[in-house]
Amino acid sequence: MKLKSQEEIKEAIEKSCAQDHTQGILAARDVMELLAGKWKIQIIATLSFDGKKRFMDLLRHVDGIGSKMLSKELQNLESHQLITRTVCNTKPITVMYEITEYGQSLNGLIIEMINWGIDHRKKIMS
Amino acid sequence: MKLKSQEEIKEAIEKSCAQDHTQGILAARDVMELLAGKWKIQIIATLSFDGKKRFMDLLRHVDGIGSKMLSKELQNLESHQLITRTVCNTKPITVMYEITEYGQSLNGLIIEMINWGIDHRKKIMS
DNA sequence: ACTATTAGTTTCCTGAAGGAAAGTAGTTTC
DNA sequence: GAAACTACTTTCCTTCAGGAAACTAATAGT
Numbered sequence A, B: 001m002k003l004k005s006q007e008e009i010k011e012a013i014e015k016s017c018a019q020d021h022t023q024g025i026l027a028a029r030d031v032m033e034l035l036a037g038k039w040k041i042q043i044i045a046t047l048s049f050d051g052k053k054r055f056m057d058l059l060r061h062v063d064g065i066g067s068k069m070l071s072k073e074l075q076n077l078e079s080h081q082l083i084t085r086t087v088c089n090t091k092p093i094t095v096m097y098e099i100t101e102y103g104q105s106l107n108g109l110i111i112e113m114i115n116w117g118i119d120h121r122k123k124i125m126s
Numbered sequence C: 001a002c003t004a005t006t007a008g009t010t011t012c013c014t015g016a017a018g019g020a021a022a023g024t025a026g027t028t029t030c
Numbered sequence D: 001g002a003a004a005c006t007a008c009t010t011t012c013c014t015t016c017a018g019g020a021a022a023c024t025a026a027t028a029g030t
Helices: A006-034 A040-050 A055-061 A067-079 A107-125 B006-034 B040-050 B055-061 B067-079 B107-125
Strands: A083-088 A094-099 B083-088 B094-099
Touching (some): A006 B040, A006 B107, A040 A055, A040 A067, A040 A083, A040 A094, A040 A107, A040 B006, A055 A067, A055 A094, A067 A083, A107 B006, B040 B055, B040 B067, B040 B083, B040 B094, B055 B067
Antiparallel strands (some): B083 B094
16 A cells, blocks of 8 residues: 555545535534433533432432423433433432443533633623 | 642632532533524534535535524524624625634534544444 | 322423425526 | 526424423331
């Protein structure tokens, strides 16, 4: 195989990136779909940065959420393997929700989101 | 003011981060609200990575969108200063949509989203 | 017995998101 | 004068997200 010059490599990369836009946009769309709605990011961020929590803890912590939405969203997040649900053998029974390792892999994204959001707030205020 | 040890600084940071969770989550929530829906990310990513486009270009490029949604979303993005709308003096008139510098500041976030999304697709496939 | 707490589920409701198709309006080409 | 292209807007419709409140079921304390 012939060695390529820097220029050729650069071109190839640009070309593949150009072709890849569609795939990239599809991927971004998937993510938005996965995290869509008012609550998922808030729940994930809470579990990720505040640590594991019980149902009632989340109900109090996630500002404004009701039990129906919370339970529905938790099921959804669990089905995507972003969190785990563990029934604890206490009386009355409690249920622990914890972020998975896979869920933690969203941290970079969430932090970008938070940083941009904070700057955005500053911009709007001024 | 007394100099602080590394340990003290570390503690202080952790503490301030703990307090800041609420603000951070609010910021993340703002971002999700700003980018909510099926189309905004796709439009922004297209304009950001593919360059400026006319209405009809976007209609063809953003897979599946209709003219009503496109025009609505473009207005929304313009109102948040993420894109600009420029009427060109051609016949028939054409309208150019272009990402703003501020809109470009979302690139980091979008790239994180794309990368995570691509990995996610791989995970789901396997 | 009565109340409280846990973790939900169920029902009923409203408003917003989004799609399909047709319409508007100006200009240009055949 | 008809058709086509530009950039939309309008209407009508369906579906879904999400909220409020009541309800279930098990257990524990008083």
